Amino acid sequence: xxxxxxxxxxxxxxxNVHLALVHxxxxxxxARQISILLTVYLEAPPHTVRDLAARLAVSKPVITxxxxxxxxMGLVSRRRDEKDRRNVLIQRTVDGALFVERxxxxxxxxxxxxxxxx
Amino acid sequence: xxxxxxxxxxxxxxxNVHLALVHxxxxxxxARQISILLTVYLEAPPHTVRDLAARLAVSKPVITxxxxxxxxMGLVSRRRDEKDRRNVLIQRTVDGALFVERxxxxxxxxxxxxxxxx
DNA sequence: GCCAATCGTTACGGTACCGTATCAGATAAT
DNA sequence: ATTATCTGATACGGTACCGTAACGATTGGC
Numbered sequence: 001x002x003x004x005x006x007x008x009x010x011x012x013x014x015x016n017v018h019l020a021l022v023h024x025x026x027x028x029x030x031a032r033q034i035s036i037l038l039t040v041y042l043e044a045p046p047h048t049v050r051d052l053a054a055r056l057a058v059s060k061p062v063i064t065x066x067x068x069x070x071x072x073m074g075l076v077s078r079r080r081d082e083k084d085r086r087n088v089l090i091q092r093t094v095d096g097a098l099f100v101e102r103x104x105x106x107x108x109x110x111x112x113x114x115x116x117x118x
Numbered sequence: 119x120x121x122x123x124x125x126x127x128x129x130x131x132x133x134n135v136h137l138a139l140v141h142x143x144x145x146x147x148x149a150r151q152i153s154i155l156l157t158v159y160l161e162a163p164p165h166t167v168r169d170l171a172a173r174l175a176v177s178k179p180v181i182t183x184x185x186x187x188x189x190x191m192g193l194v195s196r197r198r199d200e201k202d203r204r205n206v207l208i209q210r211t212v213d214g215a216l217f218v219e220r221x222x223x224x225x226x227x228x229x230x231x232x233x234x235x236x
Numbered sequence: 237g238c239c240a241a242t243c244g245t246t247a248c249g250g251t252a253c254c255g256t257a258t259c260a261g262a263t264a265a266t
Numbered sequence: 267a268t269t270a271t272c273t274g275a276t277a278c279g280g281t282a283c284c285g286t287a288a289c290g291a292t293t294g295g296c
Contacts, residue, residue: 003127003229010225011218013121015156022153022174030253031139031146038133049274056140064275065253086262086273100129107128111121148283167244182245183283204243204292 009114016110026102027073032056033066040076040090041100047090048081075099127232134228142224144217145191150174151184158194158208159218165208166199193217 005013021028029037035056040047049067053060067090070076075096081087123131139146147155153174158165167185171178185208188194193214199205
């Protein structure tokens with residue numbers, strides 16, 4: 001079974017959620033940062049810079065910079081791979097998990113409001 | 119009736135759509151830019167800089183800059199209000215409408231794929 | 237007419253991101 | 267052991283955005 005939504009519904013959802021994200025005091029992550037964050041939190045580890053760059057089809061410096069920023073925010077952390085010390089393993093954090101949870105809440109709330117509060 | 123989605127579903131949707139947006143060659147709009155664009159295209163005109171700033175709870179220069187960028191991209195246009203020449207009316211464009219349409223398509227496709235292609 | 241209020245824009249210094257090229261470190265190949 | 271390959275990080279010049287403050291233009295109040 002799949003999720004069927006009309007054009008008006010998906011755009012309304014996108015609109016409402018983005019308004020909510022801009023409205024609150026959380027930092028606005030870019031589309032690339034969101035993609036990286038959710039890849040790390042939703043897909044199975046291990047996650048390396050190289051893998052993430054391939055997954056998003058962007059260059060490695062893009063990943064490094066995004067990890068720098070999100071690392072400062074406490075949303076992810078990095079650790080050297082002891083088996084192959086060239087690799088860096090990207091790991092989840094408690095704060096990152098809470099951030100993703102809040103994002104899910106925001107989306108869910110706006111999805112519920114779609115038809116009841118047009 | 120409202121739209122009920124599980125946490126896994128909303129996060130999967132957000133993840134997949136953002137991956138698709140990063141993947142294609144379209145420019146990545148910020149959350150603020152998306153909010154402005156969809157407000158202009160989904161809500162009833164007229165739209166002024168002041169109104170958009172209030173709607174997003176941001177300062178007016180934020181709106182001016184976003185309109186500069188999206189104007190260069192051809193997604194919106196500006197026109198002086200002849201009734202009150204202090205106002206600027208933000209208007210839709212053909213390219214902007216197509217952009218919004220493609221965005222809706224992308225979201226719809228990923229929503230349909232949610233359970234069939236996990 | 238004149239002054240205050242409102243509109244959108246611009247100026248300023250600072251930060252973050254971009255793409256490309258290059259880098260040092262670790263591993264693999266010979 | 268030496269070279270080649272792979273990793274992630276860094277350097278570089280350029281662009282865009284940030285928040286705050288000031289600005290010219292236009293309108294309304296008196």
